[in-house]
Amino acid sequence: MSEENKVLSPLPGIFYRKPSPDKEDYVKEGDPVKKGDTIGLVEVMKNFYEVKAEKDGVLEKFFIENESEIAAGQEIATIS
């Protein structure tokens, strides 16, 4: 798998797949995504940072569950 397909977290924190607890996921596995689409949030320093797709494609797989701890540089998902 090429490195370019990986979406990595630039930050440590807590990862969320949805904008708020009562909302739908930003994107589900198998959904098409466009460059710049938000695919999740990382909570850190009392703020939320939007993780965006860096290319057009299909979101193949998430490697981290909603509301779990994430490290900087950890793989979030792949886009093919």
Place this chain on the structure above:
Amino acid sequence: MIKVKNPGLETTVQDYGRIGYYNVGMPPSGAMDKYSYTVGNILVGNDENAASLEITYMGPVLQFQEDAVIAITGGEIPPKINGESVPMWETLSVKSGDELSFDFVKKGARVYLAVAGGIEVPLIMESRSTYTLCGIGGMEGRALQEGDELTIGTNKKQDVKEGTSLPDEYRLDFSGDNEIRVVLGLCSYRLTEDSKKRFFEREWTVTTEANRVGYRFKGERLHFMEREQPFGAGSNASNVVDLGYPIGSIQVPDGVEPIALLNDAVTGGGYVTICTIISTDLDKMAQVKTNEKVRFVSVDIEEALQARNEYRDTVEKVRQFVAK
């Protein structure tokens, strides 16, 4: 002039701090990791209170619009000039048009960008440090934003030769455990003996609520001695009659989730502070990331002062090394 093409997560202008106003409720702000900040200024020949950029977790993208001498110190957020990796802890020269960017954070949480001459912003209460909660100091009282233009100042004392590289012994070492030394007090007498013991026995995890104001930790509930609350204290067992909070003091509101108060924190209030991080270890605390674990170690004031003297010796050795 330095143009901000991307501000990073939270990049602020900081100097040594707004010292001398704590008694009127103004926290010092200033660089969280003083050692890295100070060494950065030494490596570019600056006055040691010159303002630098404090970069947290995610680096900015900066374009230099004039030639400059810079140094990047602190945690490991690998810097690149025009896409090529450049070393940290070294005097670097950049040309007008060069672009400085950073890779993902590898170690630590913060790096400092020192520029020969310092970052020029207005002095507010004798400091250029940004205090975002009050919106004063630094760049209009806030973190950098895309499109900002930073002026390079004149706080340079001497020239430092390009390529001056700090030996490993003077660079931050992240191989050790995150042991943070504290001095017990002011209100540790309020904890039960068992809770006092548990506080030092266990590891505490840094939560997402960790920034320049304070670091909040997860672990276990701590318990206080039973008593009838005195006049002037709140009704919770973690309340005391208002007192000044030492910088680096750790309070435990309601016994859950200890909070270390740092550079931008409130200066006083009515919560029990159980111990205070020693000044040298505040630098270490500033380099601990969310989700990482720390252990607190109790030391006496003599050991804290000895650590401070050793710190000053190290800074002096760095000065002499760079001056050679």
